[in-house]
Amino acid sequence: MIGTNIHSTREARRPGPGKDPGPAADLPETVIEPDAGWTGLGLGEVWKHRELLLVLTWRDIKARYKQTLLGAGWAVFQPALVMVVFTVFLARMGGVPAGDLPYPLFVYAGLLPWTFFSNAVLSAGNSVVSSENLITKVYFPRLVIPFASAGAGLIDFGIALGGLVLLMAFYGIAPGWPILLAPLVVLLLTLAAVGIGTLVAALGVKYRDFRQVFPFLVQVGMFATPVIYMQPQQAALERSTLPAVAGAVPLVLALNPVNGLIGFFRACFLGGPLPWADLAVSAGIVAGLFVVACLYFRRVESSFADII
Numbered sequence: 001m002i003g004t005n006i007h008s009t010r011e012a013r014r015p016g017p018g019k020d021p022g023p024a025a026d027l028p029e030t031v032i033e034p035d036a037g038w039t040g041l042g043l044g045e046v047w048k049h050r051e052l053l054l055v056l057t058w059r060d061i062k063a064r065y066k067q068t069l070l071g072a073g074w075a076v077f078q079p080a081l082v083m084v085v086f087t088v089f090l091a092r093m094g095g096v097p098a099g100d101l102p103y104p105l106f107v108y109a110g111l112l113p114w115t116f117f118s119n120a121v122l123s124a125g126n127s128v129v130s131s132e133n134l135i136t137k138v139y140f141p142r143l144v145i146p147f148a149s150a151g152a153g154l155i156d157f158g159i160a161l162g163g164l165v166l167l168m169a170f171y172g173i174a175p176g177w178p179i180l181l182a183p184l185v186v187l188l189l190t191l192a193a194v195g196i197g198t199l200v201a202a203l204g205v206k207y208r209d210f211r212q213v214f215p216f217l218v219q220v221g222m223f224a225t226p227v228i229y230m231q232p233q234q235a236a237l238e239r240s241t242l243p244a245v246a247g248a249v250p251l252v253l254a255l256n257p258v259n260g261l262i263g264f265f266r267a268c269f270l271g272g273p274l275p276w277a278d279l280a281v282s283a284g285i286v287a288g289l290f291v292v293a294c295l296y297f298r299r300v301e302s303s304f305a306d307i308i
Contacts, residue, residue: 041294045141052140056148060123061155075156076163079111086228101270105167109266110227112160113185117193117258118218120153124197125214128205132308142301143294146198150190157186164269175269182268185261185279188286192257195290202297205307225256226263257285 046053065074087104127149128135128142135142168175204210222228260278267274 040298041291042141042143042298043294046143046147049141049144053144053148053151056144057151060149060152064152064156075159079108079115079160080163082111082115083108090228101173102171105171105173105270106266107228108164108167109270110225110262112157112164113189113262113265114222114225114227114258115160116153116157117189118222119156120150120190120193121197121200121218122215123149123153124194125200125204126211127197128201128304129208129211129308135308136305142304143198143297146201146297147194150194150197153193154186154190168269173270176271178268178271178274181274182265185265185268188279188283189258189261189265191290192261192282192286195286195293196257198297199289199293202293202300205304206300221256225259255281255285257282257289261286 083104086107090103124146127145131145135145200210200214204214260275260280260282263275264279264282266272
């Protein structure tokens with residue numbers, strides 16, 4: 001039986017009458033049982049299988065760049081192309097403000113973490129259903145699958161980060177000491193992507209509608225996140241003739257788990273006040289989502305092999 005709980009017993013096997021016990025009598029028995037009810041996060045078991053996690057991550061990276069002309073260049077080309085589109089249609093034609101920063105640099109610094117987050121969430125959300133052959137044939141902690149899929153996006157993020165450095169050099173902007181806090185933001189972005197992707201992966205096994213709806217929700221999510229515009233408190237929304245709208249939108253954005261992370265990431269590289277309050281709210285929401293996602297995934301993972 002494929003389960004999620006493994007333990008070993010030290011009791012030796014008793015040989016039959018008249019048989020030599022041999023060395024097998026000293027070997028412990030390994031029992032695999034399904035977990036009953038709600039279980040822990042299972043992160044310890046994932047750590048024990050960290051080599052498998054690295055292997056699956058490397059597999060996803062090779063599959064992503066296999067038979068592509070640009071290869072890793074897509075990591076830079078994708079946000080750069082979106083940056084050009086938004087610069088032409090929003091900055092020049094729509095007059096969207098970017099404060100004292102050049103709008104292309106402002107947008108790219110927001111698109112970079114958002115592209116990583118969205119791609120990681122989509123990859124993790126589809127990972128379990130895409131690994132049907134692996135899940136139905138061998139036991140391993142299933143959490144490894146969405147974790148590996150989301151982690152593969154870190155390579156793209158690192159490559160695209162070089163594009164941001166080049167843009168900063170082009171516009172003559174040098175980072176200050178807050179850039180040392182950027183790894184913290186990347187860690188929280190990764191946890192957010194892993195948490196949401198893991199939850200969607202578990203739901204998508206039983207409810208296949210999530211695979212159709214969630215990519216659309218991710219696309220809409222970019223416009224609910226200050227990626228291509230400033231925070232409402234700083235931008236033209238403050239001048240809205242609808243005070244109720246001007247007050248409600250910041251509250252909705254504050255509940256967005258990546259809202260504070262993207263703003264803090266931009267401030268780390270481009271300067272400006274660090275939004276500590278937004279970061280604290282986002283970190284709390286991300287931590288809660290991660291715990292809930294892992295608990296739910298562990299709750300239903302024993303049925304994956306039967307349903308998938």
